[in-house]
Amino acid sequence: xxxxxxxxxxxxxxxxxxxxxxxxxxxxxxxxxxxxxxxxxxxxxxxxxxxxxxxxxxxxxxxxxxxxxxxxxxxxxxxxxxxxxxxxxxxxxxxxxxxxxxxxxxxxxxxxxxxxxxxxxxxxxxxxxxxxxxxxxxxxxxxxxxxxxxxxxxxxxxxxxxxxxxxxxxxxxxxxxxxxxxxxxxxxxxxxxxxxxx
Amino acid sequence: xxxxxxxxxxxxxxxxxxxxxxxxxxxxxxxxxxxxxxxxxxxxxxxxxxxxxxxxxxxxxxxxxxxxxxxxxxxxxxxxxxxxxxxxxxxxxxxxxxxxxxxxxxxxxxxxxxxxxxxxxxxxxxxxxxxxxxxxxxxxxxxxxxxxxxxxxxxxxxxxxxxxxxxxxxxxxxxxxxxxxxxxxxxxxxxxxxxxxx
Numbered sequence: 232x233x234x235x236x237x238x239x240x241x242x243x244x245x246x247x248x249x250x251x252x253x254x255x256x257x258x259x260x261x262x263x264x265x266x267x268x269x270x271x272x273x274x275x276x277x278x279x280x281x282x283x284x285x286x287x288x289x290x291x292x293x294x295x296x297x298x299x300x301x302x303x304x305x306x307x308x309x310x311x312x313x314x315x316x317x318x319x320x321x322x323x324x325x326x327x328x329x330x331x332x333x334x335x336x337x338x339x340x341x342x343x344x345x346x347x348x349x350x351x352x353x354x355x356x357x358x359x360x361x362x363x364x365x366x367x368x369x370x371x372x373x374x375x376x377x378x379x380x381x382x383x384x385x386x387x388x389x390x391x392x393x394x395x396x397x398x399x400x401x402x403x404x405x406x407x408x409x410x411x412x413x414x415x416x417x418x419x420x421x422x423x424x425x426x427x428x429x
Numbered sequence: 430x431x432x433x434x435x436x437x438x439x440x441x442x443x444x445x446x447x448x449x450x451x452x453x454x455x456x457x458x459x460x461x462x463x464x465x466x467x468x469x470x471x472x473x474x475x476x477x478x479x480x481x482x483x484x485x486x487x488x489x490x491x492x493x494x495x496x497x498x499x500x501x502x503x504x505x506x507x508x509x510x511x512x513x514x515x516x517x518x519x520x521x522x523x524x525x526x527x528x529x530x531x532x533x534x535x536x537x538x539x540x541x542x543x544x545x546x547x548x549x550x551x552x553x554x555x556x557x558x559x560x561x562x563x564x565x566x567x568x569x570x571x572x573x574x575x576x577x578x579x580x581x582x583x584x585x586x587x588x589x590x591x592x593x594x595x596x597x598x599x600x601x602x603x604x605x606x607x608x609x610x611x612x613x614x615x616x617x618x619x620x621x622x623x624x625x626x627x
Contacts, residue, residue: 232497232518232519232522233490233515233519234477234480234481234490234491234492235477235492236473236474236476236477236478236480236481236492237477237478237481237490239470239473239474239477240474240475240477240478243470243471243474246459247456247459248455248456248459254447256516256519257446257447258445258446260515260516261444261445261446262475262478263478263481263490265478267479270475270476270478270479272437272441273441273475274472274475274476275434275437276434276437276438276441277438277460277468277471277472277475278434278468278472279432279433279434279435279437279438280434280435280438280460280461280463280468281465281468282432282434283432283434283435283461292431292432292435292461293432294432294433294434299430316458317431317458318454318458320430321430321431321454324430
């Protein structure tokens with residue numbers, strides 16, 4: 232029904248996660264109202280995607296061999312924070328309170344999805360750990376797969392003589408205690424800490 | 430944080446309706462997994478958008494002066510179905526049970542959104558009506574704006590000596606009577622018809 236280029240655009244949007252035909256059409260019609268300049272910008276952004284690769288050290292996105300974080304010599308490379316995905320790096324950076332380095336696994340070990348350690352950047356992590364490395368902070372989501380991956384990492388890093396820690400589990404800030412699920416409440420009780428009132 | 434081209438892609442997705450930063454990131458990461466070939470296809474589709482215009486007769490999308498529907502000489506041009514948007518043409522065509530022509534207004538008259546008749550393709554509709562035109566079918570959504578536009582069209586087409594009809598209102602097929610809103614029920618009762626059992 233629609234002109235060819237338009238049908239193709241709808242088909243392209245339909246291939247995005249969670250986008251059905253109705254939404255794809257809505258997106259395509261929005262694109263139709265863009266100026267020639269904006270369209271060219273998009274074309275440029277999409278064309279630029281092929282230049283994006285993984286940082287050879289940490290696995291974060293970069294258009295050079297090393298990412299902006301690994302190139303930043305003011306950071307503390309004795310700390311390595313292990314995360315599942317590049318998005319997690321951005322989330323941690325947003326807090327502004329971590330100045331170490333990262334290691335992006337590229338996913339989590341998952342028996343249900345059939346993802347094995349060999350498919351993740353775990354070997355690279357092992358190779359990155361030097362005698363100067365002080366701490367590996369495992370910052371994975373507190374899900375079944377996240378827990379399994381954390382335990383696996385702890386096991387294979389045993390002989391590296393490095394401190395392996397993980398993010399605290401407990402009640403999220405600003406949440407309501409009676410809305411917390413049981414597992415979170417149990418973790419919060421187990422990990423309770425002395426109130427330090429100075 | 431992310432490489433430039435990637436940030437630009439996220440920003441581009443964020444400008445789509447109803448897409449926030451999280452969703453835009455998810456879309457961008459999906460794009461990252463596409464093959465070089467698929468990316469080129471997208472670039473082509475977006476570049477092709479600038480060639481898309483409105484059919485000079487009916488206002489539907491086309492990459493030529495006249496759209497596929499207006500060019501189809503097997504259709505009955507004595508019938509003109511008035512719709513708000515190109516999407517409506519596609520919806521009606523999908524049913525496969527209308528073989529007349531269309532007229533796309535490009536929206537609805539709306540006092541709340543401040544859209545006046547002059548901004549829609551209403552004058553073009555008036556000019557299209559010839560002595561041979563048999564019927565103008567007003568196929569607008571049964572909303573406040575749709576009703577207002579339908580009444581306006583009926584008024585300005587009075588002197589054209591053409592039959593102006595509109596789609597029936599009533600219970601949608603397969604729906605549950607007790608879930609119908611009051612207005613729909615009232616319309617359905619007002620427009621009740623004799624059961625024709627052959």
